[in-house]
Amino acid sequence: MLDPVIVHQLSAIVGNDNITTEKHDLICYGYDATQMEFLPSAVVHPANALETAAVLKLANQHKFPVFPRGAGSGFTGGSLPKSGGVVLVTTRMNRILRIDTENLIAEVEPGVITEDFQKEVEKLGLFYPPDPASLKFSTLGGNVAENAGGPRCVKYGVTRDFVMGLEIVLPTGEIIRTGTETYKAVVGYDLTRLLCGSEGTLGVITSITFKLLPLPDAKKTMLTIFDSIDGAARAVSTIIGNKIIPTTLEFMDYSTLQCVERRFNLGVPPEGRAVLLIEVDGDKDLIEKQADRIHDLIRPLGLVHFRAAKDAAESEALWKVRRLVSPSLRDVNPDKMNEDIVVPRSKVPDIIREIEKIQQKYDIPIVNFGHAGDGNIHVNVMINKEIPGQEEKANSAIREIFQATLDLHGTLSGEHGVGLAKQPFIEMELNPSQIAVMQSIKLALDPNNILNPGKIFPWKEFSDAA
Amino acid sequence: MLDPVIVHQLSAIVGNDNITTEKHDLICYGYDATQMEFLPSAVVHPANALETAAVLKLANQHKFPVFPRGAGSGFTGGSLPKSGGVVLVTTRMNRILRIDTENLIAEVEPGVITEDFQKEVEKLGLFYPPDPASLKFSTLGGNVAENAGGPRCVKYGVTRDFVMGLEIVLPTGEIIRTGTETYKAVVGYDLTRLLCGSEGTLGVITSITFKLLPLPDAKKTMLTIFDSIDGAARAVSTIIGNKIIPTTLEFMDYSTLQCVERRFNLGVPPEGRAVLLIEVDGDKDLIEKQADRIHDLIRPLGLVHFRAAKDAAESEALWKVRRLVSPSLRDVNPDKMNEDIVVPRSKVPDIIREIEKIQQKYDIPIVNFGHAGDGNIHVNVMINKEIPGQEEKANSAIREIFQATLDLHGTLSGEHGVGLAKQPFIEMELNPSQIAVMQSIKLALDPNNILNPGKIFPWKEFSDAA
Numbered sequence: 052m053l054d055p056v057i058v059h060q061l062s063a064i065v066g067n068d069n070i071t072t073e074k075h076d077l078i079c080y081g082y083d084a085t086q087m088e089f090l091p092s093a094v095v096h097p098a099n100a101l102e103t104a105a106v107l108k109l110a111n112q113h114k115f116p117v118f119p120r121g122a123g124s125g126f127t128g129g130s131l132p133k134s135g136g137v138v139l140v141t142t143r144m145n146r147i148l149r150i151d152t153e154n155l156i157a158e159v160e161p162g163v164i165t166e167d168f169q170k171e172v173e174k175l176g177l178f179y180p181p182d183p184a185s186l187k188f189s190t191l192g193g194n195v196a197e198n199a200g201g202p203r204c205v206k207y208g209v210t211r212d213f214v215m216g217l218e219i220v221l222p223t224g225e226i227i228r229t230g231t232e233t234y235k236a237v238v239g240y241d242l243t244r245l246l247c248g249s250e251g252t253l254g255v256i257t258s259i260t261f262k263l264l265p266l267p268d269a270k271k272t273m274l275t276i277f278d279s280i281d282g283a284a285r286a287v288s289t290i291i292g293n294k295i296i297p298t299t300l301e302f303m304d305y306s307t308l309q310c311v312e313r314r315f316n317l318g319v320p321p322e323g324r325a326v327l328l329i330e331v332d333g334d335k336d337l338i339e340k341q342a343d344r345i346h347d348l349i350r351p352l353g354l355v356h357f358r359a360a361k362d363a364a365e366s367e368a369l370w371k372v373r374r375l376v377s378p379s380l381r382d383v384n385p386d387k388m389n390e391d392i393v394v395p396r397s398k399v400p401d402i403i404r405e406i407e408k409i410q411q412k413y414d415i416p417i418v419n420f421g422h423a424g425d426g427n428i429h430v431n432v433m434i435n436k437e438i439p440g441q442e443e444k445a446n447s448a449i450r451e452i453f454q455a456t457l458d459l460h461g462t463l464s465g466e467h468g469v470g471l472a473k474q475p476f477i478e479m480e481l482n483p484s485q486i487a488v489m490q491s492i493k494l495a496l497d498p499n500n501i502l503n504p505g506k507i508f509p510w511k512e513f514s515d516a517a
Numbered sequence: 518m519l520d521p522v523i524v525h526q527l528s529a530i531v532g533n534d535n536i537t538t539e540k541h542d543l544i545c546y547g548y549d550a551t552q553m554e555f556l557p558s559a560v561v562h563p564a565n566a567l568e569t570a571a572v573l574k575l576a577n578q579h580k581f582p583v584f585p586r587g588a589g590s591g592f593t594g595g596s597l598p599k600s601g602g603v604v605l606v607t608t609r610m611n612r613i614l615r616i617d618t619e620n621l622i623a624e625v626e627p628g629v630i631t632e633d634f635q636k637e638v639e640k641l642g643l644f645y646p647p648d649p650a651s652l653k654f655s656t657l658g659g660n661v662a663e664n665a666g667g668p669r670c671v672k673y674g675v676t677r678d679f680v681m682g683l684e685i686v687l688p689t690g691e692i693i694r695t696g697t698e699t700y701k702a703v704v705g706y707d708l709t710r711l712l713c714g715s716e717g718t719l720g721v722i723t724s725i726t727f728k729l730l731p732l733p734d735a736k737k738t739m740l741t742i743f744d745s746i747d748g749a750a751r752a753v754s755t756i757i758g759n760k761i762i763p764t765t766l767e768f769m770d771y772s773t774l775q776c777v778e779r780r781f782n783l784g785v786p787p788e789g790r791a792v793l794l795i796e797v798d799g800d801k802d803l804i805e806k807q808a809d810r811i812h813d814l815i816r817p818l819g820l821v822h823f824r825a826a827k828d829a830a831e832s833e834a835l836w837k838v839r840r841l842v843s844p845s846l847r848d849v850n851p852d853k854m855n856e857d858i859v860v861p862r863s864k865v866p867d868i869i870r871e872i873e874k875i876q877q878k879y880d881i882p883i884v885n886f887g888h889a890g891d892g893n894i895h896v897n898v899m900i901n902k903e904i905p906g907q908e909e910k911a912n913s914a915i916r917e918i919f920q921a922t923l924d925l926h927g928t929l930s931g932e933h934g935v936g937l938a939k940q941p942f943i944e945m946e947l948n949p950s951q952i953a954v955m956q957s958i959k960l961a962l963d964p965n966n967i968l969n970p971g972k973i974f975p976w977k978e979f980s981d982a983a
Contacts, residue, residue: 153754153862154861154862197703200701204700208700209700212678227948233892233893233926233928235928237935239935239973240715240719244711244713245711247707291621291731292618293731334803337800393701425699461698461699463704465703468703477704482693485693485705488687488708489708492958492962496957508705
């Protein structure tokens with residue numbers, strides 16, 4: 052519990068209407084897309100960087116933790132108030148400050164919804180590619196803090212690749228700008244990219260300067276089904292090896308395909324074992340040529356179905372298949388443990404084979420889909436938590452999947468971050484020297500461990516502020 | 518001077534053949550592309566990360582500074598042994614360790630020459646775009662340490678955008694890996710990008726994992742001359758605004774044009790005031806279409822000359838014009854003070870106008886060329902150091918150019934870094950809070966200030982190790 056004097060001081064900073072201490076309200080800010088829940092002592096909604104800075108200065112003075120939060124759509128508990136304290140919500144800072152069509156730059160506040168921003172820039176013929184699945188509700192501040200990805204990243208890169216500069220409130224309460232409005236810039240350390248993916252532990256983002264691209268003229272979507280995982284995987288390497296980098300190369304394994312087919316009866320050929328949803332974008336003539344070339348290239352690889360959308364409506368129908376995946380999965384089992392491992396592109400068949408073995412060993416359904424173009428696979432361990440022991444079995448299976456991923460030179464997370472959910476596994480990927488360097492940076496910027504404490508790393512001697 | 522016992526210990530680490538303490542040898546490692554010179558006490562050439570680590574551990578034990586150095590081609594003194602101590606040369610670590618054509622990844626040691634690497638990957642149909650002017654002799658380790666750029670960055674991004682992971686020896690001597698072999702990766706802080714552009718102050722790079730691209734099918738080069746700077750600048754915005762992002766958009770102002778014309782008599786029309794050398798690459802048919810479209814788009818902008826290369830030989834002839842710039846400049850005055858400011862693309866005409874005013878005020882020839890596509894202008898203040906007072910006048914002019922750049926939301930350096938040369942100016946761009954955060958990271962990783970001390974920041978209380 053926070054001292055009433057502190058609550059009073061927080062009210063003075065953000066205004067009485069922008070602080071919550073009632074339990075039924077607090078509950079709403081203690082969960083995210085994981086099933087973890089924690090109760091904060093207060094929730095504040097600052098209007099700007101100055102109020103954010105005042106909250107953090109107060110926190111340093113009285114040593115209470117502050118947990119920055121956007122839409123709370125994270126998959127790893129990164130924004131959750133693990134040790135009580137104050138949740139600092141950025142959603143009031145939700146203005147698009149400017150879109151500079153001459154220099155292809157936009158500046159936004161952190162609370163802007165990703166899709167809202169995309170729609171605004173597209174009205175002006177511009178393009179912000181990163182497209183996390185949560186884009187209809189996630190905030191851009193959260194996207195930067197987690198370095199969000201999405202299907203289009205295989206061609207365009209991740210959120211980090213579009214961040215040119217930030218305004219941040221440091222854990223100690225100073226407001227600084229990082230980066231510049233120019234893409235080339237080498238004066239001092241690259242704090243901008245250090246903040247990207249730092250999961251709200253090194254600063255509260257209060258403004259973001261994004262790089263934009265010209266909106267591609269046209270796109271073309273193709274649904275392709277192969278008689279083996281290897282065929283689909285070879286299709287990915289073959290397409291890229293032939294100098295075509297598609298916008299998306301979305302993969303679904305046989306289990307995923309069965310889930311979708313069972314519900315929606317798409318007419319998948321019985322020999323279909325793996326799906327690739329391929330999209331190319333760019334010059335109208337070029338993409339027609341690329342689509343034909345892709346068809347020729349993948350035909351010998353066990354292709355059993357190929358459908359190219361003729362127009363936007365058909366394209367939308369094909370994408371529907373991809374979007375039906377998540378709702379369909381719960382037919383298998385009610386509870387989903389969702390991981391987002393990455394392996395080098397060529398290792399996708401190997402990791403799928405390893406996962407099949409692990410699935411058989413533990414006798415738990417595992418459903419895989421994701422972004423084959425960059426080797427980023429969403430591994431969904433489908434369990435029924437009401438069956439005793441199943442969650443523990445699933446955790447053992449996940450640990451084995453992570454080990455197989457690392458053995459193939461992969462990483463435990465491509466998009467979701469570590470937060471709390473993957474913290475028990477981080478030492479599988481990072482050794483003590485790597486963790487020590489990262490923690491030393493955290494402590495250099497946040498000597499009182501005020502900002503989002505207890506996340507990412509295994510904090511041993513250094514206990515959380517309370 | 519180093520204690521002979523330390524010299525002996527260094528010899529034991531790298532072998533007698535790989536340490537130098539003779540003055541005539543030391544001189545060779547005390548300069549770079551600036552005109553600054555310092556004398557180190559010893560030069561070591563470690564064979565690998567382990568030897569590098571041993572040198573740094575010894576340095577921490579005996580508190581002598583270590584200055585990592587690649588080819589010594591830097592423009593800001595970043596590798597110079599300002600306070601004596603040991604220069605650590607990475608050029609023996611010069612192997613391309615692997616090129617993975619399936620995953621479009623390469624792993625190299627830091628001493629590989631940039632162009633050698635480019636040629637090797639191109640043999641396999643792959644592409645490493647960053648192309649600093651020094652590519653024939655600069656090393657990839659130096660490119661990463663400085664986050665090198667080049668003409669092609671407008672389309673493809675800078676060195677940082679191609680670095681997926683590093684092996685580094687920390688200032689304290691631990692060897693760690695950063696990043697992964699996958700492009701998406703969000704486990705822990707992004708040490709990889711923190712190291713890019715940190716100018717050898719946070720770690721010695723002993724291996725680099727690069728992302729590669731498929732080599733574009735074809736390219737098309739166009740020499741275009743405009744009757745005004747504004748015309749050339751509007752050409753840049755117009756081309757990009759019409760969804761064509763050229764590979765290069767190289768700019769030369771009137772003074773540059775005159776220098777080149779005087780020596781090489783290219784037949785520039787008398788009304789020519791600014792050059793854009795434009796290149797597009799990609800699909801063979803698409804680039805022909807883009808070249809035609811570019812011609813149509815720029816025709817109304819005061820275009821007085823347009824020449825598109827028909828083949829590789831003609832393309833090479835057009836690029837020769839660009840490469841003649843540097844040798845031609847010294848006709849104006851023997852000594853060149855070379856800056857590399859960046860402004861937002863649309864502000865190029867504004868900064869050129871400001872520079873003209875400053876040139877008139879100080880009565881010193883200033884010649885501008887560079888990468889107009891990303892607003893990165895090489896400002897060359899041409900002086901004769903034998904004329905008393907001219908260097909001081911040039912320094913005042915440069916300070917005014919920097920201020921004008923910052924007023925236009927630009928940055929003092931796009932490619933060259935800060936090193937020693939721009940250190941007196943860094944406080945014009947970064948405020949004390951920004952510098953304090955950066956210095957706190959330096960001290961967290963290098964508590965004894967062993968590695969490349971005294972660079973980038975104004976080190977006040979914190980004096981150099983001796």
